[in-house]
Amino acid sequence: MDSLYKRLASAVEMAIRQAETVLPPDVEEALHSAYKKETSVIARGEFENIFANLEVAKEKNVPICQDTGILVIYLTIPETVPVTTKLYDAVTEGIRLATKSVPLRPNAVDPLTRKNSGDNTGSGLPAIHIIPGDKLRVTVFPKGAGSENMSQIKMMLPSEVGKIPEFVTSVVKDAGSRPCPPVIVGVGIGGTFDMAASFAKEALLSPINTMTSFEMNICNKINKLGIGAMGLGGDTTCLAVKIKEGACHTASLPVAVNIQCWCSRRGIVEVEV
């Protein structure tokens, strides 16, 4: 493998290790401020387990959660780096390396036979999203199934713009205890059917320490549900709502809701070109 691709493979491996073992500071801060406000004794106990867990993971350099996820990869590429199969192969190689070295749970299976590939790669996996940029940069977003399984998409009517908060809240309500609350809710509004889902996932990558008033309004609605940490009842069901929008057809209003558990992991590593 050429040296650039070797560097990219090891950057992917490094970004995965970073994502799996240490939570981003904005997420950890959001958990702490939710804990400070929490009035339910049982929910407080859940937060205490979460903090103890983060300590152990950091200290022992092991995954925070055993569901090390499906690895979603975002690459920014400068104009000097050609988009070739070698680039894709290097990312895939990085995932194989990380599966052994972190280690990761092999999660990728054939959808029908359910046969496990053993190395977290497979037909169409990893999902690699390429964006032009000034630097070669890898962002790894491991997505666990517990929260991913609770996500929904709805082709709403253009006249239903006002009902978006209600729809988003209903998705979190339906999910209940299953996606490991307190959750972060990524919402994709607009685009096409598939773009809305991509927007919802990309929204989850932005820091959660700021929200627009629209996002805050939905977040407050969700927290009135009282689902609480791990669904055991409590004040905080949702740490943040993040929205990403794009233009859509005049007759369409696609809205996708991608739910993320409290363990919102991301790893970012730059590669020297």
Next chain:
Amino acid sequence: MIRLETPLGDNVLKLHAGDRVLLSGIIYTCRDEAHLKIQKDGFPFDPKGAVIYHCGPVVDEEQKKIVAAGPTTSARMNDLTKPMLDAGVRALIGKGGMSAAVRDELRGRAVYFAFTGGCAALAASRMELIGCHYPELGMAESIWEIRLTDLPVVVGIDAHGGDLFSR
């Protein structure tokens, strides 16, 4: 905090939803595939008084060590649980709670412990790997036999119909 040691017996009947418990002793991981396999080929362990953990861990198979082992979503096992309880299983550990049907099946004989989802490193730090049953199911779906020391759990559903998840 109540301390309990497996195998469990009628002592589970004294527990109430919301009680905090430190659980120790042998437990067995069982996810979807393991439940189906047991229904087909039988228990590879004695189910009497046993504790089942809804979990697919990360295992370092060379070092024979549990690396990360938090709970998985228990609701996926709603329709697979009755045969386990009928065979004498006394407790389930998982996350997110279970159906009203399972709540009824637990009555008078077993409990559901909730352990914090995502807390895989914490759980692994309280675990010693003893062995593996049905390894052909792969890492996530095999039955891993584990010795637990003081796992902090909450009684989510008790043996009297008490259920923290049904509000």
